[in-house]
Amino acid sequence: MLDGIASLLSPVVAQADTASQAYLLEARQMQALSLGVHIPLVCFGISFPAIVLFVEGLWLRTGNPVYKQLAKRWSKVMLILFAIGVVTGTILSFELGLLWPNFMERWGEVFGFAFALEGVAFFVEAIFIAIYVYGWDRLPPRLHLLSGLPIVIAGIVGSSMVIAVNGWMNTPQGFELDAQGNVTDVDPVGALLNRNLWHEEVHMYVAGFIVVGALVGAVYSVAWLRGRRDHYHRAGLIVPLAVLALAAPAQVVIGDWAARTVAETQPVKLAAFEGLHETTEGADLTIGGVYVDGKVYGGISIPDLLSLLAFHDPNATVQGLDSVPAEDRPPVGWVRNCFQIMVGIGTLLALLGLWFIYVRWRHGRLPQTKWFYRAVIAAGPLALVALICGWIVTEVGRQPWIVYELMRVEEAVTGAEGIPVGYATLVVVYIGLATIALVMLRRLARKPPEAETAAGAGDIKVLP
């Protein structure tokens, strides 16, 4: 998957065709690769603690040891993924400086404050995740549950702060430029609370729950189809499915909000979402289809819908790509196709969630057909695809700017000659990392859960 993303992105850059610096291409792919590795992991950092705490809470309320087994098992997964999230995040921190030194030099003081808060949040997260995971059976149950709360809060705060930086790159604010173009009058909080922050944060946060719900749900669906339907596996299935079922329909609404904000803040990006060439009054929306070389093949065109969706007015004027010179346009093919994939998958996931809710609500049970579980198994990887596509939409849609309309990527990139070597190294490292992590998680999954007795009583440990 990882090198897939890298090769996936190479045509993007070829299309963008702005490389004036020697290794701009490789630098961008390297950045995208590392983000593509980090982001799926941090979905677990964002949502898994809350889910694990919920299951532990069930244990405390019901006293049913199955919930404790499940929470304990999941917390171990959480710790492994957190550790890998930490190292990949560290790579990203280095990369910001190693690949884009001029970006950091010029703008670091504007958005740095958000990163400082992010650092604090991850500090808290690292501390309490250790207390929580290593503290099972050593802390009194209620205190143990409480020790998990800071992880949840820190996950939200930390990811909001990173997103704030990304939002700022898309809608830069909180500073002035003097006549020479130097940054002055920095307002760190104003930069942090930028216009794109809100929808990006909410959309990403919900995406975290969707991805984890779908992936964990997929794992337990496999077990379900293989006939493992005891209480433990049942709980392990229902919890992620409920998460998915609640989050996925909400995401459609949030995504609409995101698109409407982009229509205002980054009209050219919106035009790229839809492959809209000319500025149009009452613009049509084409659903589906594939965009190749300036044309959409296939797809259904609905009159005025784009204007309606973007501005809630069927006659509104939507700015087209032709409103800016060709060298200021993003690579439309990538942006539009990825956008369609995300929206398509988002719709399917929402339908899957509604199916689950309907059956539970009408019949008070799980869906019986095997097709439901097969669909959930497919939903796991699909959610990941939607996540990555969404980020490609946001990031490639911002091209050719690193700071929207203020700094181009080729001004930001390093002049270092060693980039291709570093890139190749990272590809190998990430493949190795992913392989090892998968093997280890599989192994963890094969171990029988630790035997737990009823709530509160002493534990009998099954030594592996």
Next chain:
Amino acid sequence: MLEELALIVLLVGLTAYAVLGGADFGAGFWDLVAGGPQRGARMRGFIHSAMGPVWEANHVWLIFVLVMAWTCFPNAFGPLMQTLYVPLFLAAVGIIFRGSAYALRGEAATISEARSLGALFALSSILTPFFFGCAIGAIASGQVPADGDPSRPFDAWTGPTSILIGVLAVATGAYNAAVFLAADARRAGLEDLAEAFRRRALAAAVVAGAIALGGLAVINSDAPELFDGLTSGLGLLAVLASALAGLATIALVARGSFEPARYTSAVAVGAIVAGWALAQRPDILPGELTLDDAAAGEPTLIFVLVGVVFALAIILPSLFVLFRMKLQGRLGEEAAPIAGTTTEEGGAR
């Protein structure tokens, strides 16, 4: 004034990383030299269990340093990354290996798996501090120009001073680790391991001290300005304080008082970091860029400093709880031998 405050905060973070993160890396060093799979198994198991709960928290200091550097001193951060990209990239890769090998080794099923992960873990534990040390040596010896220079990917950080600081970083890490592990072993009631680490700590202290002293000669010829700064005025004071704290640590370790030795060894590291800053005052990139020129604007500095105060109000109590619980043995797994005898599943547990 604000600039100096921000620098102090940055250097405190750097010291914390050098001591706590350095000790983590040092523990990897002792893992590497713990002996064959049979003989070293107990020591490896102990090292693993002693570090389990705290390594991530220790590691976050690095993120803190990076973030402080690019937010408060962006004009130094840019050229620094551009010039020293090779050692910094290598250190970052080392961190990936180390973190993941460490996180995953607990799940290894067979001896050979545990051993290869262990080797990766130990090797990257040595290379990472070495490359960080080299980068610091390159800054201190004035190899980083104010507008960055990516054209010397290897020359910039392989001068005598750089290599010296790299080796010194590995040695002090090993030394700190031995002190910490001895204290942990004593607390766990493992007197034989405490004694083993006591001997290792003393050996490492002698080595680190010798490198530091011999290193002064190297610095004198390679980076005379740095040498002058370290041997006069406040710089000299800091160096002497460091030496004194180092000697005190050796005496404490020799007597077996590991607990106070933890703190004196931290002071020794902190003093030398302070000495470095004082020696190259008022420059941040010696001979090239002053602290004031490198710094971000006032509003940013103020916000970050106020933020740091609030952050410390949250982080310090949390860290206190974590370390206390660890010291009371309320966290963590039992120390079980690593890569000892094979059982079908639990070889690594």
